[in-house]
Amino acid sequence: MKSAGTHDPTVVCSHLNHYFGDRESRRQALFDVNLVCHPGEVVVFTGPSGSGKTTLLSLIGGTRPVQEGTLHVCGQELQLCTYRQLAEFRRRVGYIFRAPYLVESLTAGQNLSLVAELSGLSAKEAEQRSHQWLERLGLEHRSGYKLGSLSVGQRNRVAIARAFINNPRLIIADEPTAALDQESGRSVV
Known part of the structure; x- marks a missing residue:
């Protein structure tokens, strides 16, 4: 897995489009998203419910496949990754979900x-x-x-x-x- 340099952007999204559903029920959630985030930046996505914020985060985090466009995160071109490469990539990302998803039986x-x-x-x-x-x-x-x-x-x-x-x-x-x-x-x- 390729490692990004210290001055390279952490995230580069180019012309990302994402859809949910099939045929008649197909709806576009992301429309031609272009974004560059650099190391040390705090980026906040705002918008109403259903505007695609969580979808974009899940694409950047490698938990949802890229459908259209290109997505480079930490030097890795996610749309070209194998399942195993994506699993390795996800080990190097910290996730904070809406729900905590902790193991209840542990302290x-x-x-x-x-x-x-x-x-x-x-x-x-x-x-x-x-x-x-x-x-x-x-x-x-x-x-x-x-x-x-x-x-x-x-x-x-x-x-x-x-x-x-x-x-x-x-x-x-x-x-x-x-x-x-x-x-x-x-x-x-």
Whole structure:
């Protein structure tokens, strides 16, 4: 997999079009999207519900196939990737979904350590990194708590920590602060 240089754009979308449905029910969700994002930039997509924000994020994150146009992310031309290459690409991206998608039977700390260990860290390193991220988001005192004992906002902060725990080159965040209070939302951003 090709690696992008430090000054290369992180994301380049050229003439992206995306459709849902077949034949008579086919509807276009993205219309000729052209976008360039550089390292260190924070890019926010705004628009009404159904305007294609989540569709565009899922294309950039490699979780939906490119139908028309070209998409380069972190030096990888996604529309040319094999299934295996896309899986490898997705391991280097941090995702924050609308719902936290955490493992209910694990504690907050275990949810983070699991992701870090799956990326190749030792159990000790994973636990240290988990603690660092929980502390950073004000949840160090909740590390040993099962998810059922956490508020919705606390669960979302654990999910946000999960996205960052492996130091990804790119974070894809779909309404990351929707369930957080104003102060927590600001501190996360």
